[in-house]
Amino acid sequence: MKSRVSIIFFLVLIGNTSVFSQNPGGIARKQLFDYIWKFFSGDTASGGSKDLDDKSWRNLDLPHDWSIEGKVSPKNPAKGAGGYFPAGIGWYRKRFMVPGEWKGKSIAVYFEGVYMNAEVFINGKSLGVRPYGYSSFTYDLTPYLDPGHENVIAVRVDNSKQINSRWYSGSGIYRHVWMVVTDLVHVANGGVQITTPDVSSKRAVVQVKTRVKNETGSAANIVLRTRLLTGNAKSAGMGQARVELAANSEKEVVQMVEVPDPLLWTPETPHLYMAQVEVLKGNKVIDETKTNFGIRSLRFTSAGGLQLNGRTVKINGGCVHHDNGCLGAAAYDRAEERKVELLRSAGFNAVRTSHNPPSETFLDACDRSGLLVIDEAFDCWRIGKNKQDYAVYFDQWWKRDLETMVLRDINHPSIILWSIGNEIVERGDPEAVKTAKMLAGTIKKIDTTRPVTSAIVENGKDWALLDPLMAAHDVAGYNYHLYNAPVDHQRVPGRIILQTESYPKDAFANWKLVQYNSYVIGDCVWTAMDYLGESGIGRWYYSGDVPGEHWENDLFPWHGAYCGDIDLIGRRKPISHYRNLLYNNSEKLYMAVREPEPAPLEIKETWWSVWPTWESWTWPGFEGKDIQVEVYSKYPKVRLYLNESLIGERQTTEEQGYKASFSVPYARGVLKAIGVENAAATDSTILQTSGDAANIKLIADKKEMAADGQDLIYVTVEITDKDGIFQPNAANRLHFKIDGPGIIAGVDNADMKDTDKYAADDRKAWHGRALAVIRSTRHAGEVKLTVTSQGLSGAYLNIETK
Numbered sequence: 076m077k078s079r080v081s082i083i084f085f086l087v088l089i090g091n092t093s094v095f096s097q098n099p100g101g102i103a104r105k106q107l108f109d110y111i112w113k114f115f116s117g118d119t120a121s122g123g124s125k126d127l128d129d130k131s132w133r134n135l136d137l138p139h140d141w142s143i144e145g146k147v148s149p150k151n152p153a154k155g156a157g158g159y160f161p162a163g164i165g166w167y168r169k170r171f172m173v174p175g176e177w178k179g180k181s182i183a184v185y186f187e188g189v190y191m192n193a194e195v196f197i198n199g200k201s202l203g204v205r206p207y208g209y210s211s212f213t214y215d216l217t218p219y220l221d222p223g224h225e226n227v228i229a230v231r232v233d234n235s236k237q238i239n240s241r242w243y244s245g246s247g248i249y250r251h252v253w254m255v256v257t258d259l260v261h262v263a264n265g266g267v268q269i270t271t272p273d274v275s276s277k278r279a280v281v282q283v284k285t286r287v288k289n290e291t292g293s294a295a296n297i298v299l300r301t302r303l304l305t306g307n308a309k310s311a312g313m314g315q316a317r318v319e320l321a322a323n324s325e326k327e328v329v330q331m332v333e334v335p336d337p338l339l340w341t342p343e344t345p346h347l348y349m350a351q352v353e354v355l356k357g358n359k360v361i362d363e364t365k366t367n368f369g370i371r372s373l374r375f376t377s378a379g380g381l382q383l384n385g386r387t388v389k390i391n392g393g394c395v396h397h398d399n400g401c402l403g404a405a406a407y408d409r410a411e412e413r414k415v416e417l418l419r420s421a422g423f424n425a426v427r428t429s430h431n432p433p434s435e436t437f438l439d440a441c442d443r444s445g446l447l448v449i450d451e452a453f454d455c456w457r458i459g460k461n462k463q464d465y466a467v468y469f470d471q472w473w474k475r476d477l478e479t480m481v482l483r484d485i486n487h488p489s490i491i492l493w494s495i496g497n498e499i500v501e502r503g504d505p506e507a508v509k510t511a512k513m514l515a516g517t518i519k520k521i522d523t524t525r526p527v528t529s530a531i532v533e534n535g536k537d538w539a540l541l542d543p544l545m546a547a548h549d550v551a552g553y554n555y556h557l558y559n560a561p562v563d564h565q566r567v568p569g570r571i572i573l574q575t576e577s578y579p580k581d582a583f584a585n586w587k588l589v590q591y592n593s594y595v596i597g598d599c600v601w602t603a604m605d606y607l608g609e610s611g612i613g614r615w616y617y618s619g620d621v622p623g624e625h626w627e628n629d630l631f632p633w634h635g636a637y638c639g640d641i642d643l644i645g646r647r648k649p650i651s652h653y654r655n656l657l658y659n660n661s662e663k664l665y666m667a668v669r670e671p672e673p674a675p676l677e678i679k680e681t682w683w684s685v686w687p688t689w690e691s692w693t694w695p696g697f698e699g700k701d702i703q704v705e706v707y708s709k710y711p712k713v714r715l716y717l718n719e720s721l722i723g724e725r726q727t728t729e730e731q732g733y734k735a736s737f738s739v740p741y742a743r744g745v746l747k748a749i750g751v752e753n754a755a756a757t758d759s760t761i762l763q764t765s766g767d768a769a770n771i772k773l774i775a776d777k778k779e780m781a782a783d784g785q786d787l788i789y790v791t792v793e794i795t796d797k798d799g800i801f802q803p804n805a806a807n808r809l810h811f812k813i814d815g816p817g818i819i820a821g822v823d824n825a826d827m828k829d830t831d832k833y834a835a836d837d838r839k840a841w842h843g844r845a846l847a848v849i850r851s852t853r854h855a856g857e858v859k860l861t862v863t864s865q866g867l868s869g870a871y872l873n874i875e876t877k
Contacts, residue, residue: 102176102177102180102256103256104255104256104257104362104363104364105185105253105254105255105256106253106254106255106256107251107252107253108137108169108184108251108252108253108254109136109137109138109251109252109784109785110136110137110784110853111134111136111169112134112135112136112137112139112167112168112169112248113129113132113133113134113135113167113168113169114132114133114134114135114139114141114165114166114167114247115129115132115133115165115166115168116133116141116163116165117163117164117165117166118164118166118231119166122166122168122196122229122231123194123196123199123201123229123231124199124229125198125199125226125227126199127168127227127229129168132166132168136784136785137248137251137252138247138248138249138250138251138404138405138406138407139167139247139248139249139405140190140245140246140247140249140402140403140404140405141161141163141165141246141247142157142160142161142162142234142243142244142245142246142247142403142404143160143245143401143402143403143404143405143821143833143834144403144832144833144834145160145161145832146161146830146832147159147160147631147632147634147830148161149629149631152237152238153237153238153240153243153608154237154238154629155608155609155610155611155625155629155630155631155633155634156238156240156241156242156461156608156609156610157237157238157240157242157243157244157608158242158243158607158608158609158610158634158635159610159631159634160243160403160607160608160634161246162234162235162237162246163234163235163246164231164232164233164234164235165231165232165234165246165247166229166230166231166232167229167230167232167247167248168227168228168229168230169227169228169229170225170226170227171225171226171228172223172224172225172226173220173221173222173223173224173226175222175223177220177222177256178222179259180217180256180257180258180259181215181217181256181257181258181259181261181290182215182216182217182220182254182255182256183213183214183215183216183217183254183255183264184197184213184214184216184228184252184253184254184255185211185212185213185252185253185254185255185264186205186211186212186213186230186248186250186252187211187250187251187252187253187406187434187435188208188209188210188211188248188249188250188406188434189205189208189230189232189247189248189249189250190208190209190232190234190244190245190246190247190249190404191206191207191208191232191233191234191239191244191246192204192205192206192208192231192232192233192234192236193205193208193212193230193231193232193248194230194231194233195214195228195229195230196227196228196229196230196231197214197216197219197220197226197227197228197229198219198220198221198226198227199227200219202214202219206467206468206472207465207468207472207476208234208244208431209397209431209432210432210475210476210479210480211250211435211479211483212479213255213264216228230248232246232247232248234246236463237463238461238462238463238464239461239462239463239464239465240454240461240464240608241454241460241461241464241608241609242396242398242606242607242608242609242636243396243398243403243404243606243607243608243609243635244404244608245398245403245404245405246404247404249403249404249405249406250406250434250435251406251435251436257362258354258361258362259289259290259291260287260288260289260290260291260295260297260320260354260356260361260362261287261288261290261354261361261362262285262286262287262288262352262354262362262364263286263287263288263325265482265483266285266286266287266288267283267284267285267286267350267352267364267366267486268283268284268285268482268485268486268521268522269281269282269283269284269350269366269368269486270282270284270522270524271370271372274337274339274370274371274372274384276336276337276339276384277335277336278333278334278335278336278337279333279334279337279370280331280332280333280334281303281312281331281332281333281334281370282329282330282331282332283301283314283329283330283331283332283350283352284327284328284329285299285301285327285328285330285352286325286326286327286328287299287318287320287325287326287327287328287354288320288324288325289320289321289322289323289324289325290323291322291323292322292323293322294319294320294321294322295319295320295356296317296318296319296320296356297317297318297320297354297355297356297361298315298316298317298318298354298355298356299315299316299317299318299328299330299352299353299354299355300313300314300315300352300353300355301313301314301315301330301332301350301351301352301353302350302351302353303332303334303348303349303350303351304348304349304350304351305338305348305349306338306346306347306348306349308349311334311337311348312332312333312334312335313332314330314331314332315330316328316330334348334370337370338370339369339370339371339384340369340370340371340445340488341371341383341384341386341445342383342388342424342445342446342447343445344445345369345442345443345444345445345488345489346369346370347367347368347369347442347443347488348367348368348369348370349365349366349367349368350365350366350368351363351364351365352364352365352366366486367439367442368486368488369442369488370488371383371384371488372384372385373491373524373525375526375549375550375571375596376571377564377568377569377570377571377593377594378593378594379593380571380593380594380595380596381491381596381597383491387593388424388447388596389589389590389596389597389658390424390425390447390573390589390596390597390598390599391422391423391424391425391597391598391654391658391659392423392424392425392426392427392447392449392597392598392599392600392603393418393423393425393426393427393599393600393602393603393604393639393640394426394427394429394575394576394599394600394601394602394603395414395418395426395427395428395429395433395602395603395604395606396429396602396604396606396607396608397428397431397433397434398606398607398608399411399414400605400607400643400644400821400823400833400846401643401820401821401822401823401833401834401846401848402820402821402833402848403607403821403833406434406436406437407785407786407787407820407850408436408785408786409785409786409787410787410848411433411434411436411437411440412436412440413645413776413787413789414437414440414604415437415440415441415444415446416440416444417604417641417645418446418603418604418641419444419445419446420647421603421640421641421647421651421654421655422651422654422655422658422659422661422662423446423603424445424446424447424658425446425447425448425449425491425597425599426441426446426447426448426449426599426603427448427449427451427494427530427575427599428448428449428450428451429451429497429530429576429601429602430451430453430454430497431451431452431453431454432450432451432452432480432483432484433448433450435483438450438484438487438489438490439487441487441489441490442487442488442489445489446489447489447490447491448487448489448490448491448492449490449491449492449493449494449528449573449575449599450480450484450490450492450493450494451494451495451496451497451530452476452477452480452493452494452495452496452514453465453469453473453476453477453495453496453497454496454497454498455469455496455497455499455500456469456473456496456499456500456501456507456510457469457470457501457506457510458499458500458501459500460500473514474517477495477514477517477518478517478521480493481493481518481521481522482521485521485522490525491525492525492526492527492528492550492573493518493522493525493526493527493528494527494528494529494530494552494575495511495514495515495518495527495528495529495548496511496514496529496530497529497530497554497575498530498531498532498554499529499531502531502532502534502541502544503534503536503540503541505543507544508543508544508546508547511529511544511547511548512547514527515527515547515548515549526548526549526550526571527548527549527550528548528549528550528551528552528573528575529548529552529575530552530553530554530575530576531544531545531551531552531553531554531575532554532555532556532576533555533556538556538559538563539563539566542566542567545567545570546567549571550571550572550573550596551570551571551572551573552573552574552575553572553573553574553575554574554575554576555574555576555577555578556574557572557574557577557585557588557595557598558584558588560572560588560592560594560595561588561592564592564594568594570594571594571596572594572595572596573595573596573597573598573599574588574589574595574597574598574599575599576599576600576601577598577599577600577601578600578601578682578683579600579601579613579638579640579650579683579684579685580650580684580685582600582650582653582654582657583657583732583733583734585598586598586654586657586658600640600654601638601683602636602638602639602640603639603640603641604639604640604641604642604643605635605636605637605638605639605641605642605643605825605827606635606636606639606643607634607635607636607643608634608635608636609625609635609636610625610630610631610633610634610635610636610827611624611625611630611633611636611637611681611827612624612625612636612637612638612681612683613636613637613638613639613681613683613684614630614633614637614681614684614827615678615679615680615681615684615686615687616678616679616681617673617676617677617678617679618675618676618677618679619676620679622679623681624681624682625681632828632829632830633827633828634827634828634830635827636683636827637684637827638683638684640654642825643823643825643827644791644823644824644825644844644845644846645789645791645846646825646844648685648688649665649667649685649688649689649690649705649707650685650688652665652667652707653665653707653733653734656707656708656709656733657733660709662709663708663709663710663750663758664706664707664708664709664710664713664748664750664758664759664760665706665707665708665760666690666704666705666706666707666746666748666760666761666762667688667689667690667691667704667705668688668689668690668691668692668694668702668703668704668705668746668762669686669687669688669702669703669704669705670686670687670688670689671694671697671700671702671703671741688705689803689842690762690803691762691803691804691842692744692745692746692762692763692764693764693765693802693803693804694741695804697741698741698742698743699740699741699742700740700741701738701739701740701741702738702739702740702741703736703737703738703739704722704736704737704738704739704746704748705734705735705736706725706727706734706735706736706737706748707727707733707734708727708733708734708735708748708750709727709733709750710727710750710751710752710757710758711726711727711728711751711752712724712725712726712727712750712751712752713725713727713735713748713749713750713751714748714749714751714756715735715737715739715746715747715748715749716746716747716748716749717739717742717744717745717746717747718742718744718745719745719747722737722739723737724751725737743764744763744764745761745762745763745764746761746762746763747759747760747761748760748761763800764800765795765796765800765801765802765803765804766796766797766798766800766802767796767797767802768794768795768796768802768805768807768843768866768867769795769796769797769802769867769868770794770795770796770797770799770867770868770870771792771793771794771795771809771862771863771864771867771868771869771870772792772793772794772795772799772870773790773791773792773860773862773870773871773872774790774791774792774793775788775789775790775791775872775874776788776789776790776791778874778875779874779875779876779877780817780849780851780858780874780875780876780877781851781876781877782816782851782852782853782854782855782856782876782877783851783853784850784851784852784853785850785851786850786851786876787820787848787849787850787851788848788849788874789846789847789848789849790846790847790848790849790860790872791844791845791846792809792840792844792845792846792847792862793843793844794807794840794843794844794864794867801843802843803842803843804842804843805840805842805843806839806840806841807839807840807864807865807866807867808837808838808839808840808864808865809837809838809839809840809845809862809863809864810836810837810862810863810864811836811837811838811847811860811861811862812836812860812861812862812863813849813858813859813860814858814859814861815856815857815858815859815876816851816852816854816855816856816858816876817849817850817851817852817858817860817874817876818849818850818851818852819835819836819847819848819849819850820848820849820850821833821834821847821848822835822836822837822838822845822846822847822848823838823845823846823848824838824839824840824841824844824845824846825841825842825844825846826839826841829841847860847862849874851876852876854876855876855877856876857873857874857875857876858873858874858875858876859871859872859873859874860872860874
């Protein structure tokens with residue numbers, strides 16, 4: 076009899092390691108370096124020179140993605156994989172002074188992410204090239220700076236070698252840049268790691284590993300003091316150690332701190348603590364870092380599934396790419412936070428960061444919101460999927476890039492799994508097993524608190540032939556193969572299974588497999604959100620259109636993926652409501668209408684599509700014709716009424732998949748669904764026919780912005796009839812105008828076939844909606860957004876920037 080395999084992890088994890096206090100003397104340890112850069116689109120041999128005259132270059136602030144500013148075109152070399160956006164080469168330069176108080180300090184520059192092949196120069200000196208566009212990296216600037224004089228940092232970004240990605244990557248310095256200034260004796264960059272060997276509701280033992288660095292030519296005797304603080308700054312424990320550091324050396328110090336009655340981190344109650352680590356020389360604090368962390372335990376077994384703090388959790392996850400829609404890859408903090416908010420409001424409790432490490436801000440938001448994370452490193456290993464993808468760099472860079480991800484992200488309580496790959500091309504070869512073990516082993520040398528997985532898909536042969544590869548992982552990631560889990564469990568009873576990708580249309584079948592099998596810990600749909608690139612995946616089309624799947628034909632003007640539960644402007648599709656209803660109790664009744672086929676044309680689906688379904692009872696031209704109405708319900712029965720006349724009553728139990736379908740002859744009016752329990756009406760929802768488009772309605776996601784040049788407000792535009800009823804067929808062109816200290820950062824409408832530019836001040840509505848994203852400047856005041864359209868009453872919105 077085969078024994079069951081158990082993988083047990085207990086941990087406390089830290090969140091944002093970029094929260095730093097002032098160094099002695101009032102010098103900020105970590106300073107945002109995003110402002111007042113110069114940009115040149117193209118290549119120049121003298122771009123890295125200190126003396127280059129760059130006055131004619133464009134002025135901008137970071138983060139920046141130049142691809143999203145361009146026009147989509149089938150001539151662009153990124154092709155459908157990259158959303159037909161432009162790529163190429165670009166240069167960034169920034170001039171800065173080194174203050175006198177930085178004398179005798181260690182000074183480094185930290186890039187959170189540059190896509191891709193980033194070569195950094197300081198005062199004309201090349202510091203190196205980092206190929207992988209999703210890795211963070213640091214360079215020591217100290218030896219090359221000219222104190223008291225102007226210094227120049229320059230970055231050459233080369234995204235010209237196409238095709239290098241299967242999805243939209245963006246181009247440029249798309250994440251934050253920081254200047255890090257410390258004493259010569261200091262905590263090393265990314266040098267704090269926190270875990271717990273023991274966690275309960277009564278006590279937790281917190282293990283704090285700190286790497287301390289001495290960059291002086293003489294030995295240093297220091298005290299390392301670690302204070303643990305609750306969310307309201309009350310002391311939760313302290314550790315202190317005397318450390319002797321040899322000249323030009325680095326040492327790891329391990330401290331064990333007990334926390335009584337800890338507030339445990341869970342998805343429902345994501346409590347965070349802070350670790351304040353101080354380096355003291357004599358009685359003087361010479362360095363200090365502050366880091367958020369959360370206390371919780373993880374346990375993975377085939378018998379118990381995923382247990383968080385001893386409680387079984389089923390993963391209702393979604394895969395998400397890194398772009399922010401009309402902002403491209405630019406990782407503004409607010410855009411990253413909003414992405415997490417949208418996922419949580421749609422009912423997801425987990426996200427897979429396909430197929431690369433996400434931004435630090437995204438992970439910080441996951442920590443705060445309780446969203447579980449599968450943190451993924453690569454899309455390929457040694458055999459590529461495109462000519463210029465990561466396989467070109469794998470042998471030289473995999474170790475450094477993998478270690479960079481784990482060391483950067485190890486302390487986030489939201490991360491529960493490391494993923495080392497996705498649908499690896501060589502997955503059927505014995506060499507792939509060796510590579511998987513090599514990657515997993517590298518992670519385990521840094522972090523033994525989380526299991527390792529990767530997303531595995533069939534390779535056209537017997538699925539069981541992939542057993543050796545799956546055995547090289549702690550958790551087996553199944554792409555589109557969860558239906559095989561019961562048979563696999565008989566063959567390999569100790570296997571723990573997570574479906575790492577699934578088709579949206581299979582939501583109910585996958586939900587059942589997750590709910591009724593302990594060894595299946597969850598499902599991650601492909602995808603949670605629409606994204607740019609991988610053009611045409613998830614589309615439906617009409618007879619006469621170019622047929623087939625996204626990899627079979629050029630599908631321009633499709634320039635993005637429509638397989639998400641949430642569209643590109645943040646609107647939840649009907650499939651999102653259905654999935655949330657299956658996994659959660661926050662939603663019990665929902666109604667939508669299947670788009671009728673425009674005879675003689677037929678609607679054709681693709682693998683990742685669902686039938687086009689809309690919250691609409693406005694179908695001119697279909698009067699008297701049958702239209703299919705879907706009602707999703709957690710009530711035992713539903714009733715459907717049209718203009719107060721009963722259409723019918725249907726059961727909506729698990730046996731019916733919590734879904735009922737009604738064939739209704741279309742007539743204008745009010746469609747009403749009612750949830751029925753114990754023969755009584757308990758809940759209702761309506762769809763109402765709209766008149767002609769007449770008015771514009773503006774809905775902002777918040778009322779004010781910080782005047783920091785980084786904050787964003789998302790304004791949804793809805794078109795209504797004269798009575799304020801939403802008009803779902805409106806396609807009016809909208810014009811956006813800003814007055815005051817604000818910038819239109821992007822416009823969108825969620826239509827993946829609309830080739831209008833995203834960096835613009837006008838956009839057509841699609842199915843009655845559009846989106847404008849407003850960015851603050853570094854000036855306070857009132858911003859006025861005015862939206863107009865020919866034939867419609869305009870609207871305006873006032874926004875405060877403070």
